[in-house]
Amino acid sequence: MHIHHLSERPSILNTFISEIRDKTIQKDSMRFRRNIERIGEILGYELSKSLQYNSKTVTTPLGSLQMQLHNKDIVLCSILRAGVPLHNGLLNYFDTAENAFISAYRHHKDNPESFEIVVEYLACPNLENKTLILADPMLATGQSMVATFEALKPFGTPKEIHLVSVIGAQKGIDFVAKTFDINSHLWIAAIDDELSDKGYIIPGLGDAGDLAFGKKLQH
Numbered sequence: 001m002h003i004h005h006l007s008e009r010p011s012i013l014n015t016f017i018s019e020i021r022d023k024t025i026q027k028d029s030m031r032f033r034r035n036i037e038r039i040g041e042i043l044g045y046e047l048s049k050s051l052q053y054n055s056k057t058v059t060t061p062l063g064s065l066q067m068q069l070h071n072k073d074i075v076l077c078s079i080l081r082a083g084v085p086l087h088n089g090l091l092n093y094f095d096t097a098e099n100a101f102i103s104a105y106r107h108h109k110d111n112p113e114s115f116e117i118v119v120e121y122l123a124c125p126n127l128e129n130k131t132l133i134l135a136d137p138m139l140a141t142g143q144s145m146v147a148t149f150e151a152l153k154p155f156g157t158p159k160e161i162h163l164v165s166v167i168g169a170q171k172g173i174d175f176v177a178k179t180f181d182i183n184s185h186l187w188i189a190a191i192d193d194e195l196s197d198k199g200y201i202i203p204g205l206g207d208a209g210d211l212a213f214g215k216k217l218q219h
Protein backbone atom coordinates (compact mmCIF):
# COMPACT_ATOMS: atom_id res chain seq x y z
CA MET A 1 0.00 0.00 0.00
CA HIS A 2 1.27 3.48 -0.87
CA ILE A 3 1.03 5.68 2.23
CA HIS A 4 0.77 9.43 1.63
CA HIS A 5 1.29 11.15 4.99
CA LEU A 6 0.35 14.69 4.13
CA SER A 7 1.38 16.61 7.24
CA GLU A 8 4.97 15.40 6.98
CA ARG A 9 5.58 18.58 5.07
CA PRO A 10 4.08 21.59 6.94
CA SER A 11 1.24 23.38 5.17
CA ILE A 12 -2.09 25.09 5.97
CA LEU A 13 -3.39 21.54 6.55
CA ASN A 14 -1.66 21.65 9.97
CA THR A 15 -3.90 24.55 11.05
CA PHE A 16 -7.04 22.51 10.41
CA ILE A 17 -5.57 19.42 12.12
CA SER A 18 -4.53 21.48 15.16
CA GLU A 19 -8.06 22.89 15.48
CA ILE A 20 -9.77 19.48 15.46
CA ARG A 21 -7.26 18.23 18.05
CA ASP A 22 -7.40 21.27 20.37
CA LYS A 23 -9.65 20.38 23.33
CA THR A 24 -11.18 23.87 23.45
CA ILE A 25 -11.59 24.67 19.73
CA GLN A 26 -12.95 21.18 18.93
CA LYS A 27 -15.99 21.85 21.19
CA ASP A 28 -17.39 24.12 18.47
CA SER A 29 -19.08 21.30 16.53
CA MET A 30 -19.80 23.42 13.46
CA ARG A 31 -16.11 24.38 13.23
CA PHE A 32 -15.12 20.74 13.88
CA ARG A 33 -17.28 19.49 11.00
CA ARG A 34 -16.09 22.24 8.68
CA ASN A 35 -12.44 21.53 9.51
CA ILE A 36 -12.91 17.82 8.74
CA GLU A 37 -14.58 18.89 5.48
CA ARG A 38 -11.67 21.24 4.64
CA ILE A 39 -9.21 18.42 5.34
CA GLY A 40 -11.30 16.21 3.02
CA GLU A 41 -10.95 18.85 0.30
CA ILE A 42 -7.16 18.91 0.71
CA LEU A 43 -6.86 15.11 0.79
CA GLY A 44 -9.10 14.91 -2.28
CA TYR A 45 -6.94 17.41 -4.16
CA GLU A 46 -3.77 15.46 -3.34
CA LEU A 47 -5.45 12.16 -4.27
CA SER A 48 -6.58 13.67 -7.59
CA LYS A 49 -2.94 13.88 -8.70
CA SER A 50 -2.78 10.08 -8.82
CA LEU A 51 -5.97 9.56 -10.91
CA GLN A 52 -6.09 8.71 -14.59
CA TYR A 53 -6.61 11.63 -16.97
CA ASN A 54 -7.79 11.76 -20.58
CA SER A 55 -7.48 14.50 -23.14
CA LYS A 56 -10.81 16.26 -23.73
CA THR A 57 -11.73 19.21 -25.93
CA VAL A 58 -13.05 22.25 -24.07
CA THR A 59 -14.76 24.96 -26.08
CA THR A 60 -14.64 28.52 -24.80
CA PRO A 61 -16.57 31.44 -26.32
CA LEU A 62 -13.35 32.32 -28.21
CA GLY A 63 -11.89 28.99 -29.27
CA SER A 64 -11.10 25.49 -28.07
CA LEU A 65 -8.27 23.63 -26.37
CA GLN A 66 -7.35 20.19 -25.14
CA MET A 67 -7.38 19.61 -21.39
CA GLN A 68 -6.45 16.61 -19.27
CA LEU A 69 -9.58 15.70 -17.27
CA HIS A 70 -10.06 12.79 -14.94
CA ASN A 71 -12.35 9.86 -15.68
CA LYS A 72 -15.70 10.21 -13.97
CA ASP A 73 -15.62 6.72 -12.53
CA ILE A 74 -15.32 7.48 -8.82
CA VAL A 75 -17.39 5.85 -6.09
CA LEU A 76 -17.06 7.65 -2.79
CA CYS A 77 -17.89 5.45 0.21
CA SER A 78 -17.83 6.70 3.75
CA ILE A 79 -18.40 5.08 7.09
CA LEU A 80 -21.21 6.51 9.24
CA ARG A 81 -21.33 8.60 11.31
CA ALA A 82 -18.00 10.39 11.59
CA GLY A 83 -17.37 9.90 7.86
CA VAL A 84 -20.13 12.34 6.86
CA PRO A 85 -18.15 15.64 7.00
CA LEU A 86 -15.15 13.98 5.34
CA HIS A 87 -17.48 12.64 2.65
CA ASN A 88 -18.83 16.17 2.07
CA GLY A 89 -15.30 17.57 1.68
CA LEU A 90 -14.38 14.94 -0.91
CA LEU A 91 -17.69 15.38 -2.71
CA ASN A 92 -17.04 19.14 -2.96
CA TYR A 93 -14.24 18.26 -5.40
CA PHE A 94 -15.39 14.93 -6.89
CA ASP A 95 -18.83 16.36 -7.48
CA THR A 96 -19.93 13.78 -10.06
CA ALA A 97 -18.94 10.78 -7.92
CA GLU A 98 -21.38 8.00 -7.19
CA ASN A 99 -21.84 7.49 -3.48
CA ALA A 100 -21.96 4.62 -1.03
CA PHE A 101 -22.69 4.69 2.69
CA ILE A 102 -22.05 2.04 5.26
CA SER A 103 -22.59 1.98 9.00
CA ALA A 104 -19.90 0.39 11.13
CA TYR A 105 -19.89 0.80 14.87
CA ARG A 106 -18.04 -0.68 17.78
CA HIS A 107 -20.22 -3.00 19.82
CA HIS A 108 -18.87 -3.47 23.35
CA LYS A 109 -20.17 -6.70 24.79
CA ASP A 110 -19.28 -7.36 28.44
CA ASN A 111 -15.78 -5.94 28.56
CA PRO A 112 -15.46 -2.18 27.72
CA GLU A 113 -11.99 -2.85 26.32
CA SER A 114 -13.09 -5.43 23.78
CA PHE A 115 -15.46 -4.77 20.93
CA GLU A 116 -16.54 -6.12 17.59
CA ILE A 117 -17.38 -4.07 14.49
CA VAL A 118 -21.04 -4.31 13.51
CA VAL A 119 -21.97 -3.44 9.92
CA GLU A 120 -25.71 -2.80 9.59
CA TYR A 121 -26.59 -0.31 6.85
CA LEU A 122 -25.08 -0.51 3.38
CA ALA A 123 -26.10 1.32 0.20
CA CYS A 124 -23.67 0.92 -2.68
CA PRO A 125 -23.61 1.19 -6.49
CA ASN A 126 -21.78 -1.23 -8.80
CA LEU A 127 -18.05 -1.12 -8.00
CA GLU A 128 -16.81 -3.15 -10.97
CA ASN A 129 -13.81 -1.41 -12.55
CA LYS A 130 -14.49 1.82 -10.63
CA THR A 131 -12.15 4.03 -8.61
CA LEU A 132 -13.22 3.42 -5.01
CA ILE A 133 -12.49 6.04 -2.36
CA LEU A 134 -13.12 4.76 1.19
CA ALA A 135 -13.34 7.58 3.71
CA ASP A 136 -13.30 7.55 7.50
CA PRO A 137 -11.66 10.31 9.55
CA MET A 138 -10.28 7.98 12.26
CA LEU A 139 -8.19 4.92 11.49
CA ALA A 140 -7.57 3.47 14.94
CA THR A 141 -7.34 -0.33 14.96
CA GLY A 142 -8.22 -0.35 11.23
CA GLN A 143 -11.03 -2.84 11.87
CA SER A 144 -13.79 -0.57 10.51
CA MET A 145 -11.95 -0.07 7.21
CA VAL A 146 -11.34 -3.79 6.84
CA ALA A 147 -14.94 -4.73 7.81
CA THR A 148 -16.20 -2.18 5.26
CA PHE A 149 -13.95 -3.56 2.53
CA GLU A 150 -15.26 -7.09 3.21
CA ALA A 151 -18.89 -5.89 3.12
CA LEU A 152 -18.32 -4.14 -0.24
CA LYS A 153 -16.87 -7.20 -1.99
CA PRO A 154 -20.22 -8.46 -3.42
CA PHE A 155 -20.64 -5.12 -5.25
CA GLY A 156 -17.76 -5.74 -7.70
CA THR A 157 -14.01 -5.37 -7.99
CA PRO A 158 -12.77 -1.77 -8.17
CA LYS A 159 -9.86 -1.05 -10.50
CA GLU A 160 -8.19 1.05 -7.80
CA ILE A 161 -8.76 1.74 -4.12
CA HIS A 162 -7.91 4.88 -2.16
CA LEU A 163 -8.39 5.05 1.61
CA VAL A 164 -8.80 8.56 2.99
CA SER A 165 -8.40 9.32 6.66
CA VAL A 166 -7.64 12.28 8.88
CA ILE A 167 -5.80 10.76 11.86
CA GLY A 168 -4.45 7.23 12.04
CA ALA A 169 -2.56 5.15 14.58
CA GLN A 170 0.53 3.45 13.23
CA LYS A 171 -0.76 0.04 14.43
CA GLY A 172 -4.05 0.42 12.51
CA ILE A 173 -2.22 1.59 9.40
CA ASP A 174 0.04 -1.49 9.55
CA PHE A 175 -3.11 -3.65 9.85
CA VAL A 176 -4.88 -2.15 6.82
CA ALA A 177 -1.65 -2.22 4.80
CA LYS A 178 -1.61 -6.01 5.28
CA THR A 179 -5.22 -6.38 4.14
CA PHE A 180 -5.41 -4.07 1.12
CA ASP A 181 -3.69 -4.66 -2.20
CA ILE A 182 -0.11 -3.50 -2.59
CA ASN A 183 -1.25 -1.01 -5.29
CA SER A 184 -3.88 0.67 -3.12
CA HIS A 185 -3.30 4.09 -1.56
CA LEU A 186 -3.80 5.63 1.86
CA TRP A 187 -4.14 9.44 1.94
CA ILE A 188 -3.84 10.48 5.56
CA ALA A 189 -3.43 13.88 7.20
CA ALA A 190 -1.66 12.82 10.42
CA ILE A 191 -0.20 9.65 11.95
CA ASP A 192 0.02 9.18 15.74
CA ASP A 193 2.14 6.60 17.55
CA GLU A 194 -0.22 5.20 20.16
CA LEU A 195 -3.50 3.37 20.53
CA SER A 196 -5.10 3.16 24.00
CA ASP A 197 -6.42 -0.09 25.49
CA LYS A 198 -9.92 1.08 24.50
CA GLY A 199 -8.85 1.59 20.89
CA TYR A 200 -8.52 5.40 21.00
CA ILE A 201 -5.75 7.13 19.07
CA ILE A 202 -3.27 8.95 21.37
CA PRO A 203 -2.96 11.94 21.25
CA GLY A 204 -5.64 11.77 18.50
CA LEU A 205 -8.59 14.05 19.12
CA GLY A 206 -11.14 12.03 21.11
CA ASP A 207 -14.34 10.67 19.58
CA ALA A 208 -14.80 12.16 16.11
CA GLY A 209 -18.44 11.06 15.77
CA ASP A 210 -19.40 12.64 19.10
CA LEU A 211 -17.49 15.85 18.33
CA ALA A 212 -19.23 16.20 14.97
CA PHE A 213 -22.74 15.12 15.97
CA GLY A 214 -23.02 14.86 19.78
CA LYS A 215 -22.85 12.01 22.26
CA LYS A 216 -24.80 8.84 21.54
CA LEU A 217 -26.30 6.46 24.06
CA GLN A 218 -24.79 2.97 24.11
CA HIS A 219 -27.27 0.26 23.23
Ligand SMILES: O=P(O)(O)OC[C@H]1O[C@H](OP(=O)(O)OP(=O)(O)O)[C@H](O)[C@@H]1O
Pocket residue numbers: 079080081082083104105106117136137138139140141142143144145172199207208209210
Ligand atom coordinates in the same frame (compact mmCIF):
# COMPACT_ATOMS: atom_id res chain seq x y z
O1 LIG B 1 -10.14 1.83 13.18
P1 LIG B 1 -11.22 1.44 14.14
O2 LIG B 1 -10.66 0.89 15.42
O3 LIG B 1 -12.23 0.54 13.53
O4 LIG B 1 -11.93 2.77 14.64
C1 LIG B 1 -12.30 3.77 13.80
C2 LIG B 1 -13.79 3.94 13.79
O5 LIG B 1 -14.21 4.56 15.00
C3 LIG B 1 -15.00 5.70 14.67
O6 LIG B 1 -16.33 5.39 14.56
P2 LIG B 1 -17.24 5.06 15.84
O7 LIG B 1 -17.27 3.59 16.07
O8 LIG B 1 -16.80 5.91 16.98
O9 LIG B 1 -18.68 5.47 15.34
P3 LIG B 1 -19.33 6.93 15.16
O10 LIG B 1 -18.79 7.46 13.85
O11 LIG B 1 -20.78 6.67 15.10
O12 LIG B 1 -18.95 7.78 16.34
C4 LIG B 1 -14.42 6.14 13.36
O13 LIG B 1 -15.23 6.99 12.64
C5 LIG B 1 -14.16 4.84 12.66
O14 LIG B 1 -15.28 4.37 11.95
Ligand SMILES: O=c1cc[nH]c(=O)[nH]1
Pocket residue numbers: 082138140199200201202204205206207208209
Ligand atom coordinates in the same frame (compact mmCIF):
# COMPACT_ATOMS: atom_id res chain seq x y z
O1 LIG C 1 -9.45 7.79 18.64
C1 LIG C 1 -10.48 7.39 18.09
C2 LIG C 1 -10.66 6.05 17.71
C3 LIG C 1 -11.80 5.68 17.08
N1 LIG C 1 -12.77 6.60 16.87
C4 LIG C 1 -12.60 7.88 17.23
O2 LIG C 1 -13.50 8.70 17.00
N2 LIG C 1 -11.48 8.26 17.85
Ligand SMILES: [Mg+2]
Pocket residue numbers: 082207208209210
Ligand atom coordinates in the same frame (compact mmCIF):
# COMPACT_ATOMS: atom_id res chain seq x y z
MG1 LIG D 1 -17.47 7.60 17.55
